[in-house]
Amino acid sequence: MSLASYIGCNVEVPLSNDEENNFIYIGDCFSNKYNKQDVQKYQITTPFVYEVSSDWGIEISEDMNQTTCAESKKKLIALCEIMDSYLEKGDYFELYSCWGGEEKDKRVGDITLKIDKLNVDLIELPEKTLVRIEK
Numbered sequence: 001m002s003l004a005s006y007i008g009c010n011v012e013v014p015l016s017n018d019e020e021n022n023f024i025y026i027g028d029c030f031s032n033k034y035n036k037q038d039v040q041k042y043q044i045t046t047p048f049v050y051e052v053s054s055d056w057g058i059e060i061s062e063d064m065n066q067t068t069c070a071e072s073k074k075k076l077i078a079l080c081e082i083m084d085s086y087l088e089k090g091d092y093f094e095l096y097s098c099w100g101g102e103e104k105d106k107r108v109g110d111i112t113l114k115i116d117k118l119n120v121d122l123i124e125l126p127e128k129t130l131v132r133i134e135k
Contacts, residue, residue, distance in 0.1 A: 001099045001100050001101065002030040002056070002057070002099070002100050003030075003056055003057035003059060003097055003098070003099055003100075003127065004029070004030040004031050004035065004051055004053070004057050004097065004098060004099070004100050004103075005051065005052050005053065005057035005058045005095060005096070005097040006031070006036065006039045006043075006044065006049055006050065006051055006052065006095070006096050006097070006103075007026075007049070007050050007052050007079070007083070007093050007094065007095055007096075008039075008040065008043075008044030008045065008046035008047075008048065008049045008050075008093065008094040008096070009046050009048050009083070009086065009087070009091075009092075009093040009094070010046050010047060010048070010091060010092075011048065011086050011087070011091075012048055013026055013048065013050060013082075013083075013086055014026070015027040015050070022054070023054055023074070023075065023078050024052055024053075024054055024075055024078045024079050024082060025052065025053045025054055026050050026051075026052055026082075027050070027051065027053075028051055029051055029053035029055075030051065030053065030057075030100050031051045031100065031103075035051075035100065035101075035103050036049045036050075036051065036103075038103035038104045039096060039098075039103045041104075042103065042104050042105075043094075043096045043103065043107060043130055044094050044096060044130070045094065046093070046094060052079060052095075054075055056068065056071075056072075057072075057097040057098075057127075058072045058075050058076055058079070058095065058097050058125065059072050059097050059125060059126060059127050060072050060073060060076065060120065060123060060124055060125040060126075061124055061125070061126045061127075062124065063126075072125075073120040073121070076095075076118075076120055076125070077118070077120060079095070080115050080118055080133060083115070083133070084115055084135065087115070087135040088135070089135055090134075090135065091134075091135050092132050092133060092134040092135065093132075093133055094130060094131065094132050094133070095125075095130075095131040095133065096128075096129070096130050096131070097125070097127050097128070097129070098127050098128050099127065102128070105128060106128075107128045107129060107130055108126060108127075108128045108129055109126070109128075109129040109130070110129065110130045110131075110132070111123070111125065111129060111130070111131045111132070112131075112132045112133075112134065113131060113132070113133050113134070114133075114134055114135075115133050115134060115135050116135070118133070
């Protein structure tokens with residue numbers, strides 16, 4: 001199993017080009033259409049859902065390997081930079097990470113963050129937490 005991360009938003013976001021070497025890849029990696037349908041039905045509230053990847057999902061927790069946690073912080077910053085260019089003031093996107101196949105499972109929490117006040121060193125984003133990031 002792999003940790004998959006999904007974003008939901010109210011606007012369409014272009015998929016990453018396979019030839020690009022992106023730190024954050026928007027497009028299928030660990031998931032299939034059924035996984036995304038389950039995330040949309042059970043977790044995310046927006047009409048557009050995408051998997052975001054870079055070999056592993058985004059999870060920030062003191063219980064995880066610190067190298068992986070530091071990488072997740074960098075991924076979250078990069079994702080927010082990408083999404084900031086698509087969002088209008090007052091809009092938001094959602095982030096949800098879970099193990100592949102657990103998209104229907106009950107979430108463990110909800111967090112709301114401001115994109116312009118994001119401090120990755122002060123937050124914890126465990127798996128199965130719905131994160132709303134507002135502009």
